[in-house]
Amino acid sequence: MLIRLADWDRIRSGEVTLQFRRWKRPTVRAGGTLRTSQGVLAIDEVEVVSRVSRAEAIAAGYPTAKALMSFMEGREGRIYRIRLRFIGEDPRAELRSSSYVDGLELPEPAIALLRLIAANPGVRAADLAESVGREKLPFKADVRKLKAKGLTESLRVGYRLSPRGEAYLKTLD
Template sequence: MLIRLADWDRIRSGEVTLQFRRWKRPTVRVGGTLRTSQGVLEIDAVDVVARVSRAEAVAAGFPTVKALKSTVDGREGALYRISLRFVGEDPRIELRSSSEVDGLVLAEPAVALLRLIAAHPGVRAADLAEMAGREKLPFKADVRTLKAKGLTESLRVGYRLSPRGEAYLRTLDD
């Protein structure tokens, strides 16, 4: 679930507590968390709605219902109201800036992926996947696994190794 960058400070402060999306099926679930580069959100409710009140539009960061609807109208699926709250910073940020890799063991395919990203920082996922002879979506899922371990960072385009990822590769080269 993408959240407008302009909403993040207001989500952190608790001023924005709702988001609205049109989905064929929800991509978040009640009780789940959404880990993003801006922080971690807890999902408190996910409901299909037929109408949006002005108060709900304001709670979603919009001045009017019309402004909110302009972001969801014309898209397929039911209209969902998602109640959320900020619960903390992204734990991957601290992890990736660490050079602590004791006990971390990766399978050879993951090591190969790290080496590929190290050799081609800032290259689009589709291009990296092609270089690796892989489909893009499974490739990106594997990169997310490395990111969760604090080994890579997403760039505006592509990826790069984090300091922890660089430290891990150095242990292999020793």
């Protein structure tokens, strides 16, 4: 679920507590969390709605219901109201900046993937996957596992090693 960058300060402060999306099926679940580069959100409710009130539009960061509906214009699916709240910074951010790797062990395929990213920073996932004969989606899932360990960072296009990822590779050389 993408959130407008302009809304993040207001989500952190609690001023924005709702988001609305038009989806064929929801991409988040009530009771779950959403980790993003801007922080971690608790997803408290996901509900299909048939209309949006002005108060709900304001709680979602829009001046009117009409402005909110125009944001979703052209998208297919039902309208979902997502109640959310900021619960903290992304714990991966601190982990990425650390060079502490004692006790971290990766299987050989993960190490090969880390080396591939190190040699090709900023290269699209589809191109990296193709270069090693893999499908893009499973490839990206494996990169997310490295990211969860603080070893890689997503760029606007592609990936790069984090300081922790670089430190890990140095222990292998």
